[in-house]
Amino acid sequence: MKITSNNQIRSDTPSREFTEEKMQKDFEYEVAQMLTKRLVDNGLISEDEAVQISELNKLHFEPFYKEILD
Incomplete structure (x- = not known):
């Protein structure tokens, strides 16, 4: 089975x-x-405290993939 698509990869990001x-x-x-x-x-x-700490960790360290952590 061959799958083809005419969709272009977005490069504006x-x-x-x-x-x-x-x-x-x-x-x-x-x-x-x-x-x-x-x-x-x-x-x-x-x-609950761990969740709060994790949120603070995200703010402080700004991990590379933080957008997918939310």
Whole structure:
């Protein structure tokens, strides 16, 4: 089966540059999220607190893929 399409790929969306600084912030974001999960798993914070912390992490670290996290 051959599937064809006349749809063109949209190129009006600007690409984002993934710099070393952005990679570092992404790494730090992931570490912060893992630590938050451990706090929940160990009963030190509630799920609601974890959600609040995660939102603050997104604001502070600005992960590269934050648009899909919401």
